[in-house]
Amino acid sequence: MKAVTLRLRLTAGLLGCAVAIGLTGTALAQPVKTVRVWHTETNPASQAAVAEIVKRFEATRPGVKIQAEALSWNDLEGKIMAALAAGSPPELSHGQPVTCAALLQQKLLLPIDDVVKAIGESNIWEHYKKLCFADGKWYGLVHASGTSLMIYRKDLAKKIGIEPPKTWDDFVRIAEKLTIDENKDGKPEIYGLTMPGDNLFINILVGEMMAANGGKLFDEKNRPLFESRQMLETLDYWKRLAKFMPPGWEGHGYLDTFSNLYGQKAALMYAGFGRGASLIEQYAPENMRNTETYDVWRKPHGPSGNAPASQVDEETWMLFKGSANPELAKEFLAFFYKDENYIEYIKSVPIHFFPITKSLRNSPAYRDIPMVKRWASWLQVQQEDLDKDQARPTLIIDWEDLTNKPYLLQILGSGVLRDMVLDVAVEGKPAAEAAKRGQQRAEQIVRQAGFAKW
Amino acid sequence: MQTRGLPGLLLVLPALLLLATLTIYPVGYGFWLSLHAKHSLFPQQAFVGLDNYIYLWHDPEFWESLRIGLIYSVSTIFLQLVLGVAAALLLHQSFFGRNIVRGLVLFPYMIPTVVAVILWKWMLNNQFGLINFGLVSLGISSEPINWFGRSYIMASLILVSVWQFFPFVLLAVLARLQTIPTELYDAARVDGAGPVARFVFVTLPQLASVLFITILLRSIWMFTKFDTVWLMTQGGGAERYIRTMPVYAYLRTFNYYEAGMGAAVAIVMFLMLVAAAATYFFLFRGEDQL
Structure with a gap:
């Protein structure tokens, strides 16, 4: 009897195993x-x-x-x-x-x-x-968004008695005041401003500067407006700002500009983003990791504009x-x-x-x-x-640009705007000359993309 | 006769097919693409004939990339040769630890390009780089140099490229040096030749064949070099000052999204290399020892 029971148990056990293996196999399959x-x-x-x-x-x-x-x-x-x-x-x-x-x-x-x-x-x-x-x-x-910020050294601004800038002229004066050369050797210990020279960030900045200067990048026929008064003023603004940036700034990427800021080599950052707060918390001296040292301003507007504008990363x-x-x-x-x-x-x-x-x-x-x-x-x-609806994605001035101007992707990638800025701010070319060359290149890109209606 | 040739043809057919698939088809497709206005992202394309080539002829960016590419390739090839030959001559001498040094000197050529470039970018960084620290500490420079700005980025690129690729020249030259019969040097000594004369009249002629092929290969590789140049520009903005032709072809294709124009740049580059190689072979056609 015992032997029969054992046999039955073994058989049941084997059957159970077989079923279990079969089910697992099905699940795996x-x-x-x-x-x-x-x-x-x-x-x-x-x-x-x-x-x-x-x-x-x-x-x-x-x-x-x-x-x-x-x-x-x-x-x-x-x-x-x-x-x-x-x-x-x-x-x-x-x-x-x-x-x-x-x-x-x-x-x-x-x-x-x-x-x-x-x-x-x-x-x-x-x-x-x-x-x-x-x-x-x-x-x-x-997925989430963050707007481009003007980050400044609040402690230094307080010390010198600086008010937030309203216009580009105000800002240039502030950059000059915050360029600190204590030993007067012509090599500032702290530069007034740090800006990245890489293509994406210059595109971001030119886009928001044009918006803040009441300009547009393209007309309704998709013709570039790179020789417009607003663009020439924007290029001239870059030239004025470049005087207060560290030498070789055109070689700086975004993270370099942050390290200039928290490394106390620069007092202002034109194109910072919120994630920089984490960098400051990680790398700035401990007593400086706060908004009493690093705070933000709304951005100034240009001579032909009347309201601030920023880029939104989204x-x-x-x-x-x-x-x-x-x-x-x-x-x-x-x-x-x-x-x-x-x-x-x-x-x-x-x-x-x-x-x-x-x-x-x-x-x-x-x-x-x-x-x-x-x-x-x-x-x-x-x-x-x-x-206030004053933040736009890169190169978007009017919301309709997003659907009406699909060639903006090519303009962004081509580096036309970056080259115009570098021609003026680094090479020292007149704004009109750089703009003329940029205009020709941009026209070719729009034509090649099949959107030229002029 | 024809029947006897058929098996031979069948035997080489796989190799020919492989060659056609891997070499002729891509070049042919590249040429075909260069005759089109083709967005890189989207399927539409329009036949434009030679318009892309005509555009490039009038395109200052194209000529600038050619100029930059020539500066980069000629200077790096020259420096690689000088450094490679000098290092090979040195490592051909007997000294303690020679084998270890021979192994170590190949290190730059063995590490991946991306690692080499990151390494140098850290060392050249103007905030925390070792090189700037050394220059400032030694009083050679009063402030850190931005090696990736307009003024220095080409020099930095040349430095990194020469460091990375001179071991190839070294390896080729050292291998040849070891096969030069010592009798030639003995005979030169008997004739009263000093070290310089022995180098000029014995070593250099013996190295001619290996230098011929090394120069050819390095010229092709440096003129078409993409990865080192591209990686040097990532994260900074002075890319336009080292925008060589391969980088320009890439930008046209993947940043301007103009696949046809990018292909045209690549085809022009290909034709230039073919012409340069043909000229090179033509100039040295009489040199039997090569």
């Missing part, structure tokens, strides 16, 4: 659906936040794999281009608003209205509805036509924007990432983030830029 997600937040904290959100999402959706990849700014456009050419775009990618507009114009994007519906359209700040929105549909949704999420799992990608995106997940992302760079949802921005959880409290004045200036 279940096809995994992959959603590829490309984003431009390469800093470790943001990558960790994305990884955490991915982990949470995957836990709710067995059989779905989110393959998130952080790409540098410089790689992104090329990689998107190659993926599109190869017919295997990712489901989701960040992209600059001009990129989103250009891809939308080519009908390469899918609408993401379902995501907006899940978030609640009324829960999204008005500002973000102007980007990549066409025919009543959303094609791009900003890449949109784009959903690609022809990708393998767009529906799952939308589900992931809706999950990403849920307050409890979104805050993880926002917290990774809190002074640069403005949440696009009202629910999160107004929540105690957001307002209680320690850095948000510490750098409140930086956020206040950004809020003002956005609320």
Whole structure:
């Protein structure tokens, strides 16, 4: 009897194992659906936040794999281009608003209205509805935004008795006053200003300066306006400012300008962003890591303008036509924007990432983030830029430019504006001569892109 | 006869197909692309004939990139040769630890370009770089130099490139030096030749063949060098002062999004190299020892 029972038990055990193995095998064989997600937040904290959100999402959706990849700014456009050419775009990618507009114009994007519906359209700040929105549909949704800031040494400004600048002339005078050469050897210990010389940042700055000077970059026929009075004044402004910048400034990248600022080599930074607060907290001397030392001003306007303008850094999420799992990608995106997940992302760079949802921005959880409290004045200036609608994406002067001028992507990449600035501010060429050359190059680019209507 | 040739043809066919696929097709496609106005991102394209080439003929940026490219390639090749030959002569001598030094000197050529460039960018940084620290500490410079600004970026690029690639010349020359019969030097000594005369009349003629091929290869590689130049400009703004032709071709394709124009720059570069190589071979056609 015992032997029979043992045999029965063994048989049952073996059957159980077989069933278990069979089930496991079935589970293992279940096809995994992959959603590829490309984003431009390469800093470790943001990558960790994305990884955490991915982990949470995957836990709710067995059989779905989110393959998130952080790409540098410089790689992104090329990689998107190659993926599109190869017919295997990712489901989701960040992209600059001009990129989103250009891809939308080519009908390469899918609408993401379902995501907006899940978030609640009324829960999204008005500002973000102007980007990549066409025919009543959303094609791009900003992941978070931050406006370009003028960061200054508040301690030095107080000491010298400097008031915030209203106009470019005011600002040049301030840059001169903050250029400090204590031993009078002609080599300042602190330069008045630091600005990056790389292509993207000069484009950002020229765009916002033209807006602050009442100018436009292109007319309605898409003809460049690089020889306009406003542009000549802008170029002249660069020339005047260059006198107060460290020698060789044209070789400085964005991070170099920050190290000039927190390394106390420069007193003003024209194109800073909120993420710089983290750099200051990490690298500035301990007693200087605060808004009493580094604070922000709203930017001045030019002689032909009457209001400040700044650039807003706000890449949109784009959903690609022809990708393998767009529906799952939308589900992931809706999950990403849920307050409890979104805050993880926002917290990774809190002074640069403005949440696009009202629910999160107004929540105690957001307002209680320690850095948000510490750098409140930086956020206040950004809020003002956005609320007054004085912040635009790179090279966008009027919101319609986003849809009407898809060639801005080429203008940005070509370096035409950067070369004009360097011709004047570094080479010492007259503004009119540099502008004439820039005009010719830009006209050729617009023609080549097929948008010349003049 | 024809039947006997067929197996031979069949045997070389795979190699010919491989060559056609990997070499002729890309060049042919590049040429075809250069005859079109083609956005790099989007599928549309329009045939424009030689318009891209005509545009380049009148394009100051193209000529500037050619000028910069020539300055870069000629100076780096010259310095690599001088340094490579000098180092090879030195390492051909007997001294303690020679084998270790021979191994170490190849280090720059072995490390990946991206590592080499990052390394140098750190060392040349004007805020915390070792080189500026040394120059200021020794009183050679009163303030840190911005090696990546307009005035110095070409010098920095040449420095990095020579450092990285001179071991190739060294390796080739050293290998040849080791095969020169010692009898030639003995005979020269008997004839009263000093070290300089022995170098000029024995060593150099013996190195001619290896220098011929080294100059040819290094010229092609330096003229088309992209990675080092490109990496040097990342993160800073003085790119336009070292915008060589390969970089310009890249910019036209991936930043201007003009694939046709980018292809035209690349084809012009290709034709220039073919012409230069043909001229080079023509000039040295009489040198039997080569």
